Amino acid sequence: MTKPTNTPKHTALYHNHLSANATMVDFAGWEMPIHYGSQLDEHHQVRNDVGMFDISHMVTLDMRGVEVRSFLRHLLANDVNKLKETGKALYSCMLNEKGGIIDDLIVYYLDDQFYRMVINAATRDNDLQWIMQQVEAFDVQINEREDLSMIAVQGPNAAKTMATLLHGEAGNVITALKPFYAYPLGNDTFFARTGYTGEDGFEILLPNVQASDLWNDLLDVGVKPIGLGARDTLRLEAGMNLYGTDMDTSTSPLVSGLTWTVDFKDADRHFIGRNALEAEKVAGITQRFVGLVLQDKGILRNHQKIITNKGEGEITSGSFSPTLKKSIALARVPSDIGTQCKVLIRNKMLTADVVKPVFVRNGKSCLENK
Amino acid sequence: MSNIPADLKYTKAHEWLRDHGDGTVSVGITDHAQALLGDIVFVELPEVDDTFEASEVAGVVESVKAASDYYAPLSGTVTAVNEDLDDTPELVNTSPYDNGWMYTLRLDSVDDLAELMDANAYSETCED
Numbered sequence: 001m002t003k004p005t006n007t008p009k010h011t012a013l014y015h016n017h018l019s020a021n022a023t024m025v026d027f028a029g030w031e032m033p034i035h036y037g038s039q040l041d042e043h044h045q046v047r048n049d050v051g052m053f054d055i056s057h058m059v060t061l062d063m064r065g066v067e068v069r070s071f072l073r074h075l076l077a078n079d080v081n082k083l084k085e086t087g088k089a090l091y092s093c094m095l096n097e098k099g100g101i102i103d104d105l106i107v108y109y110l111d112d113q114f115y116r117m118v119i120n121a122a123t124r125d126n127d128l129q130w131i132m133q134q135v136e137a138f139d140v141q142i143n144e145r146e147d148l149s150m151i152a153v154q155g156p157n158a159a160k161t162m163a164t165l166l167h168g169e170a171g172n173v174i175t176a177l178k179p180f181y182a183y184p185l186g187n188d189t190f191f192a193r194t195g196y197t198g199e200d201g202f203e204i205l206l207p208n209v210q211a212s213d214l215w216n217d218l219l220d221v222g223v224k225p226i227g228l229g230a231r232d233t234l235r236l237e238a239g240m241n242l243y244g245t246d247m248d249t250s251t252s253p254l255v256s257g258l259t260w261t262v263d264f265k266d267a268d269r270h271f272i273g274r275n276a277l278e279a280e281k282v283a284g285i286t287q288r289f290v291g292l293v294l295q296d297k298g299i300l301r302n303h304q305k306i307i308t309n310k311g312e313g314e315i316t317s318g319s320f321s322p323t324l325k326k327s328i329a330l331a332r333v334p335s336d337i338g339t340q341c342k343v344l345i346r347n348k349m350l351t352a353d354v355v356k357p358v359f360v361r362n363g364k365s366c367l368e369n370k
Numbered sequence: 371m372s373n374i375p376a377d378l379k380y381t382k383a384h385e386w387l388r389d390h391g392d393g394t395v396s397v398g399i400t401d402h403a404q405a406l407l408g409d410i411v412f413v414e415l416p417e418v419d420d421t422f423e424a425s426e427v428a429g430v431v432e433s434v435k436a437a438s439d440y441y442a443p444l445s446g447t448v449t450a451v452n453e454d455l456d457d458t459p460e461l462v463n464t465s466p467y468d469n470g471w472m473y474t475l476r477l478d479s480v481d482d483l484a485e486l487m488d489a490n491a492y493s494e495t496c497e498d
Binding site: 034035038039040229233297298299301319320322327346 | 409411432435436456
């Protein structure tokens with residue numbers, strides 16, 4: 001893919017990556033670490049112990065105002081009314097009028113007039129344009145937190161490791177956080193028990209000027225830096241969708257494995273895209289989002305064609321699973337595909353099992369023994 | 371700096387050849403190539419008795435990141451393949467010039483070897 005050769009953006013941790021011998025690549029205009037030597041070793045480090053990711057390129061939006069809840073109930077396909085406790089997080093899609101996905105995001109409830117949203121870096125400009133357009137009718141102020149960095153600490157030993165760094169009340173509260181809850185520490189620091197790896201862990205927001213110190217403190221207690229390469233294989237094993245790859249504006253959540261994130265319960269909630277999704281349901285949903293496990297030798301890759309007697313499908317994300325030592329994929333296929341399919345890989349038809357789109361959680365295989 | 375043994379021949383496509391002196395060569399990819407590819411997780415090998423023209427695709431090496439074709443350096447017939455790579459493709463990373471060899475080729479013409487680069491010439495292409 002060719003991109004305009006603008007000056008790449010750097011996070012506050014850029015020099016930390018260089019010191020750790022990172023191989024840097026362009027990601028949505030940011031120069032980010034793809035790996036620090038071995039993507040496979042980094043993957044196993046997170047599955048078996050603990051690693052950290054610089055995800056400061058992601059975009060944090062603070063939304064405040066008396067109408068912020070009604071705005072978000074209009075903007076998002078999931079219903080923020082589910083959020084009653086301070087720090088509780090919700091995963092949602094943001095849809096266009098046609099039900100296509102503009103972005104997937106996490107929104108945190110902080111109080112009745114204050115929500116915090118984290119969106120993808122690659123979709124920032126489009127998202128902001130859309131959000132600013134939609135917010136005009138509401139009394140809501142939006143503030144992009146470019147002053148904050150974000151570090152994800154992920155792995156079975158993440159909580160234990162964080163406890164050694166944080167003392168006193170903060171340490172106790174943070175390591176006792178339930179999954180998908182966050183703990184705000186003042187206006188500038190924020191610990192969320194969330195992640196994108198299928199392991200326990202935290203996503204930490206903190207001021208840019210403090211990011212390097214925390215990174216170095218984490219290094220000192222044995223947390224290894226992990227690049228975007230392993231981040232992708234970890235999220236794929238966990239069956240977590242990647243925006244722009246597994247879904248985009250041309251696909252609805254109903255054919256992207258994200259039906260569970262759309263809340264139709266309140267019939268009076270007219271969120272953007274609702275009419276289109278309801279029409280899609282009435283017309284009949286002909287595609288399904290599944291996992292594939294390759295039985296033959298080879299590697300499943302994005303955009304490979306799936307052949308079934310019910311029609312064709314396509315792999316949306318495929319790679320080698322370092323944990324399972326097999327090739328796995330997420331794919332959009334005809335609804336009644338059955339339990340096996342053929343994948344066309346360089347003019348060969350290889351056999352793959354069709355499974356639920358989650359392969360590894362908390363270090364363990366989710367596949368039934370076959 | 372990548373390792374470029376002096377006793378081998380090289381192609382621009384980052385393959386190496388070891389001349390066995392009996393009309394056959396073993397073929398693999400260079401240290402420079404394996405480093406660029408990253409962790410290798412699958413090697414699709416040719417089959418014994420496959421015949422190739424020079425620069426024809428001989429197989430595919432897949433790293434976690436991506437799939438890359440590799441090419442027959444010269445025309446010839448495959449006489450053996452390294453089946454160890456089926457279960458341990460990472461040998462291409464850890465031992466690119468020895469245990470990570472891919473296949474042996476009986477050359478159509480041994481004289482073709484003279485067309486390939488020596489270690490010095492190859493090391494210059496890696497600096498580009």
